[in-house]
Amino acid sequence: MEGFADVEIRRSARRRKTVSAHRDGERLVVLLPAGLADRVEQRYVREMGEKVLAREARRRPSDVDLVERARDLSRRHLEGRAVPTSVRWVTNQGTRWGSCTPSQGTIRLSHRLQGMPGYVQDYVLTHELVHLLVPGHGRDFYALLDRYPSCERARGYLEGWSGRDETAWDDGPEPAPETAEGDGVSPPA
Known part of the structure; x- marks a missing residue:
């Protein structure tokens, strides 16, 4: 079918x-x-x-709806500081939930998120919005991302759905946790 x-x-x-x-x-x-x-x-x-x-x-929100949704999430959780130039659904991300190009302000969400609960879509969108402000996955990144109230729940949903597919985020596999001299924050498992 x-x-x-x-x-x-x-x-x-x-x-x-x-x-x-x-x-x-x-x-x-x-x-x-x-x-x-x-x-x-x-x-x-x-x-x-x-x-x-x-x-x-x-x-499933349209691309136009996604831009407004991103602006709303930025206002509610990031003091409106993350301002994307475009947000759209794409079908060429078979192993990633989303991606962001900070230099252009563009965010792309995998079509595989369509039909998933809104809080999961909002989590991925917030993740990408935070990348407009912080490029890596260090302490500053997670401090901002954790402002989204359903973070843990959404992470659990995505991990369960994807079978812990480590390539499901926009930067591919996560690096090993930093040493004691770094920020010391491991990415979520």
């Missing part, structure tokens, strides 16, 4: 009349009653896939 890498159908004898579906990564999972006739199965798969995509589209 378009919009999904594959479809998994789960039938249950306990499920009598209801049909439901959800996204699991790139897969559409459709839950059907065990006694449902095979001839109507594909109709339900198509209908439920369309409903999942429509629900995700309602939760």
Whole structure:
């Protein structure tokens, strides 16, 4: 089905009349009653896939909405100091959640974030906004990022979703923690 890498159908004898579906990564999972006739199965798969995509589209801000969302996050958590010139969704970031080019003020968010909870999208956007102010991942960076109230929750969500994909951030794998002479702050695991 378009919009999904594959479809998994789960039938249950306990499920009598209801049909439901959800996204699991790139897969559409459709839950059907065990006694449902095979001839109507594909109709339900198509209908439920369309409903999942429509629900995700309602939760997915446009590029224009992202700029306003970034400005709002900057005002609320960074005293309005991070001012991006553009914020947009991109489809060419298969291993990163977001990226930032501070010299140009541009922020790009992976399309893989679309459909994820708003607090997760806001966390990644805040992460990239902080890069407009602090280029690396040192103490100053995390002091600003930690102003976002759902930091730990969002980090946990992304780590669980990606299986702790260490390349999911904009700078690739994190360096080893600095020595005692450095800032001494390790990036989140």
